[in-house]
Amino acid sequence: MPNKYEMSAMDQDKYLHNAERGANGMENKAFEADEVSGEVTLRGKSRKDPEEAFNTQQHNEENSHGEWEDLDDDEGRNCCSNLVEKFQKSLSDFMEEQGFYLWMGFYILLLMGYFAYFGYAMYYEFGSEESVRLMVCTILGVLILAHHLYSKSKKPLSGQEVELVTESKAKKMLDTFLEKTRFNITFQVLLLIGFIILICADIAPNNPRNLISLTGMAFFVLSFYIFSYNPAKVKWRPVILGLAIQIIFALLILRTTFGYEAFKWLGDRVKEFLDYTDEGAKFVFGDKFTDHYFAFKVLPVVIFFSTVVSMLYYLGVMQVIIRLLGKFLAFCLGTSPTESINAAANIFVGQTEAPLMIRPFMNDMTNSEIHAVMTGGFATIAGGVMAAYILYDVPANHLLSASVMSAPAALALSKLFYPETKKTKIQSKDVYKLTAGPERNLIEAASNGASMSISLVANIAVNLIAFIALITFVNSTLIWFGDRVGYNDLTFQNLCSYVFWPVSFMMGVEQDDCRKVAELIGIKTFLNEFVAYVALSEYIHNRETFDSYLHNASLNLTHNLTGIWYDKDGGIFLNDTNQLLKGGLISDRSVVITTYALCGFSNLSSMGIQLGALGAMAPRRKGDLSRLVVRAMLAGNAACFMTACISGLLYEGQ
Numbered sequence: 001m002p003n004k005y006e007m008s009a010m011d012q013d014k015y016l017h018n019a020e021r022g023a024n025g026m027e028n029k030a031f032e033a034d035e036v037s038g039e040v041t042l043r044g045k046s047r048k049d050p051e052e053a054f055n056t057q058q059h060n061e062e063n064s065h066g067e068w069e070d071l072d073d074d075e076g077r078n079c080c081s082n083l084v085e086k087f088q089k090s091l092s093d094f095m096e097e098q099g100f101y102l103w104m105g106f107y108i109l110l111l112m113g114y115f116a117y118f119g120y121a122m123y124y125e126f127g128s129e130e131s132v133r134l135m136v137c138t139i140l141g142v143l144i145l146a147h148h149l150y151s152k153s154k155k156p157l158s159g160q161e162v163e164l165v166t167e168s169k170a171k172k173m174l175d176t177f178l179e180k181t182r183f184n185i186t187f188q189v190l191l192l193i194g195f196i197i198l199i200c201a202d203i204a205p206n207n208p209r210n211l212i213s214l215t216g217m218a219f220f221v222l223s224f225y226i227f228s229y230n231p232a233k234v235k236w237r238p239v240i241l242g243l244a245i246q247i248i249f250a251l252l253i254l255r256t257t258f259g260y261e262a263f264k265w266l267g268d269r270v271k272e273f274l275d276y277t278d279e280g281a282k283f284v285f286g287d288k289f290t291d292h293y294f295a296f297k298v299l300p301v302v303i304f305f306s307t308v309v310s311m312l313y314y315l316g317v318m319q320v321i322i323r324l325l326g327k328f329l330a331f332c333l334g335t336s337p338t339e340s341i342n343a344a345a346n347i348f349v350g351q352t353e354a355p356l357m358i359r360p361f362m363n364d365m366t367n368s369e370i371h372a373v374m375t376g377g378f379a380t381i382a383g384g385v386m387a388a389y390i391l392y393d394v395p396a397n398h399l400l401s402a403s404v405m406s407a408p409a410a411l412a413l414s415k416l417f418y419p420e421t422k423k424t425k426i427q428s429k430d431v432y433k434l435t436a437g438p439e440r441n442l443i444e445a446a447s448n449g450a451s452m453s454i455s456l457v458a459n460i461a462v463n464l465i466a467f468i469a470l471i472t473f474v475n476s477t478l479i480w481f482g483d484r485v486g487y488n489d490l491t492f493q494n495l496c497s498y499v500f501w502p503v504s505f506m507m508g509v510e511q512d513d514c515r516k517v518a519e520l521i522g523i524k525t526f527l528n529e530f531v532a533y534v535a536l537s538e539y540i541h542n543r544e545t546f547d548s549y550l551h552n553a554s555l556n557l558t559h560n561l562t563g564i565w566y567d568k569d570g571g572i573f574l575n576d577t578n579q580l581l582k583g584g585l586i587s588d589r590s591v592v593i594t595t596y597a598l599c600g601f602s603n604l605s606s607m608g609i610q611l612g613a614l615g616a617m618a619p620r621r622k623g624d625l626s627r628l629v630v631r632a633m634l635a636g637n638a639a640c641f642m643t644a645c646i647s648g649l650l651y652e653g654q
Contacts (some may be wrong), residue, residue, distance in 0.1 A: 018611050030610070067529075106604060133269070184334075188240045195247065203649065208510075213648035216506030219241075219640050220645070224416045229631070233419040238333040242412025245332065248407045253401045254650045260397070267396025274387050277304040298391050299461065302384040302600050303453045309348065309383060309451025314442055318348065321435040322357070327432070335411050336424045337431035338365055339372035343407045350385070350456075351377025351601050352613035357434060361426045362618035369421040370621065371612075371628045371635070372411055375612055378602035378636020379410035381529065384456060386438035392537035393544075398592055402643055409639035417635045418628070460530060463605065467527040477599050496522020507597060507641060508648025511592040516583070517597070524598050525637060528605055542572070542581040549574050589651055597644035604637035 095102070109640045118138055123132050124343045201212050221239070225231055252259035281289045281300040289296035310320045325344035330337055345354035355362065355373055365373070380403060381389075439445040477493045480492030500518035509517045516539070524532035546565075553563030553576065564575040572581040586594075601609075607629050617624045 006304070014026060018452075021047075029522045067606070069354055075077055108339045132265075144317055144320050146462055148316065149322070170480055184237055188205055191240060191244045194245075198523065203522075207652065210649050210651065211643045212506065215540075216503075216508065216645040217642060217649070219506055220413075220642055221416065224413060224635070224638060228416060229418045230417075230421060233421050233484055234416060235334070235419060238335055238415040241332050241334075242408040242415075243642070243646075245408040246412075246643060247650075249401060249405050250643075250646045250650045253397065254647065254652065263397035263401055267390070267400055270396055270400070271390055272389070274301050274304065274390065277301045280304065294464075295461070299457045300386045301391060302389045302448055302457050305384040305387045306453035306456065307446050307449040308446050310437075310439075310452065311442055313437055314439050314445035316586065319436070322348070323432055323434055329408060329411065330428075333408065333411055333415075334425065335372065335415070336369055336420075337428040338424070338426055339369050339376070339411065339414075341431055341434075343376045345410050346376045346380040346410070347379045347403050347407050348383045348488045350382030351380070351606060351610055353382070355614060355617060357618045358431065361431065362614070364421040364425050365621075365622050366420065367624055367628065368415070368418050368422070370624060371418040371632055372414040374610055374625070374628060374632035375414040375417075375635040376407065376410040376640065378606060378633050379406045379413075379600045379639035381601060382456070384453065385460070385530070388460070392533060393540050394533055395535060395592065398595045398647070399599065402519070402647075403594045405596075405643045406599060406639055409642050410636065413639045413642065414632070415637045417631060418492035438590065463528060464530060467531055469529075473525060491524075493519040493522065496526075500525075503641060504597075506594050507644045508651070509590045509593050510587045513586040516595050517590055521597060526599075528603050529598050529600065536591070536594055537599065538583055539586045542583065542585050543588070545579070545581060546572065546574070546585060549577065549579075588653070589648070592651055593648045597640050598649045599643070600636055600640040602633050602640060604633075606635055 021440065089404070118134065121134055122131060186506075199211075199214065203214075220242075225234060228234055253263050277300045277441060278289075278297075281296050284300075285296045309318065322341060322344045325347070326337065326341035329335060329343055330340035333340070335343075338361050341355050342358055345357050354377065358365075358373070362370075383403075386399055386403060388411065389399060437445065437448070439448055471492055475493075478490045478492060478495075479488070482488060497515035497518045500521040501514050503521060504514045504517040505511065507517075520532045520535055549565070550563055553561040561576050565572055567573070567584070568580060570582070571584050573579070610632075611622075611625055611629055614625050618625070
């Protein structure tokens with residue numbers, strides 16, 4: 001028996017003919033014929049197939065008789081209702097025709113009002129910290145708005161968005177120039193020469209101790225080349241330029257007053273911004289919420305930061321930043337769009353969230369691209385987690401720079417350890433189309449961001465409970481075995497202090513601190529980086545307490561302070577305050593280098609997290625993911641160590 005909506009071709013043609021002519025034989029204006037193609041369009045939409053047009057019409061008729069019927073329009077109608085309906089229809093038609101121009105005028109007036117406010121604010125109080133903050137935010141807003149308008153100015157062609165003709169011509173001319181002049185090779189050689197001059201003219205004569213970090217850089221590059229999946233296929237452009245970007249960035253923050261002060265200012269603003277979380281935590285947990293510091297002070301920061309990031313995604317700000325950074329990395333390093341976008345996203349979000357931006361392409365990516373995606377996840381940390389580290393007084397400016405430097409480091413080490421041997425099938429124009437989420441307004445985006453952070457907060461909490469308990473159990477077991485042979489210092493941290501001592505030394509850590517830093521590296525690699533940063537914060541707090549102790553003793557306002565201290569039980573005992581600084585101290589240089597070395601998710605537990613997340617995104621590539629995950633984890637660790645080596649090479653005491 002035929003379906004009730006089936007109709008012969010003749011009946012369909014007749015139906016369309018009547019629709020085009022109208023019930024009274026007059027021409028129906030809702031249907032238009034394209035003079036070029038002869039296709040019939042319904043309100044601007046092409047209907048090439050008569051059957052498709054018929055089925056669409058029947059579908060609309062079916063939907064018009066849903067579960068609820070419309071009220072009878074004639075019931076209760078009066079003159080006033082008719083007038084209101086006419087006005088309502090006229091207003092709706094007017095807004096449909098002129099709404100775009102009205103909203104555009106409103107936005108222009110709003111923008112003019114803001115610039116008037118900005119101009120007066122600069123006139124009223126120029127030069128203060130608040131005016132600088134307002135200026136920075138305004139410049140960023142203008143750049144994002146300009147990029148948005150530029151993106152909207154691109155014209156569609158054959159249903160696809162393409163670059164402007166002038167842009168395409170400029171790109172072709174640039175590619176031709178680079179190819180003819182062999183600019184890439186020349187530029188790489190010049191960078192190497194400049195680096196050698198920096199070493200010989202500045203670092204060697206002024207800070208010869210820093211050259212140990214140079215041996216660490218050479219060791220990691222040489223080792224990864226020797227054990228590369230295919231050393232003969234290694235392309236040195238991403239390696240050299242990736243390291244060059246790291247060095248330039250490190251020079252900016254470690255060697256220039258402007259760069260250091262700018263990142264210190266940015267770190268202070270981030271800490272100030274995160275402090276607003278306290279109001280929400282105080283409302284939920286009470287005034288004494290800091291008594292349970294981690295649960296009620298640190299974890300709410302992750303919720304707040306996740307909420308803000310979700311709002312920025314809704315507004316399109318994150319997409320603009322990630323797209324620009326991704327294009328920059330692809331241009332400089334010659335990496336594919338997918339791995340470049342993923343590396344840029346990893347600066348802000350975690351190892352499971354960043355690949356969502358390239359999820360549609362995962363099944364078609366080469367093994368080298370997948371390896372780069374996994375390495376990027378291991379070599380960086382999520383923004384929400386970084387916010388939690390800042391609360392533990394880990395240097396915010398160095399955390400921020402480490403997050404940025406790890407992106408090119410991950411691509412450089414990944415392409416050295418697993419070089420590209422295949423041509424990618426994915427077009428850049430498809431990858432760079434980063435769309436907003438499904439949220440319908442800013443409030444929904446904020447709510448979704450807070451809700452999505454639940455899994456992250458729970459994951460952090462349960463992992464810390466599990467791993468701290470696990471390491472305590474392991475230590476107790478090792479101590480028990482050590483006691484059987486008369487050795488009382490056999491612990492997990494003690495073993496790591498010997499295993500990773502060469503790594504910490506080659507990164508440039510002070511020799512007296514190498515075993516302590518090696519312990520932190522072992523904790524980060526075998527447990528997770530959160531536990532390691534918490535342990536690092538204890539050294540930071542010890543240094544602050546010790547410096548304050550000596551400062552107060554030098555002032556001696558109470559006339560009874562001696563400033564005496566001595567080593568005791570592996571720590572430092574402060575005689576005047578009767579206080580023991582457990583674990584002792586490490587130097588500021590070692591703190592900075594360790595901050596860079598720990599800044600990544602490269603640990604054993606993250607291997608399982610990545611396999612689960614990426615395997616769900618690309619089920620057909622689970623076998624490749626399993627084969628690559630160990631290599632990627634090692635490359636992610638090496639990327640973190642490489643940024644630490646560069647910071648050790650250029651560090652001068654800030």
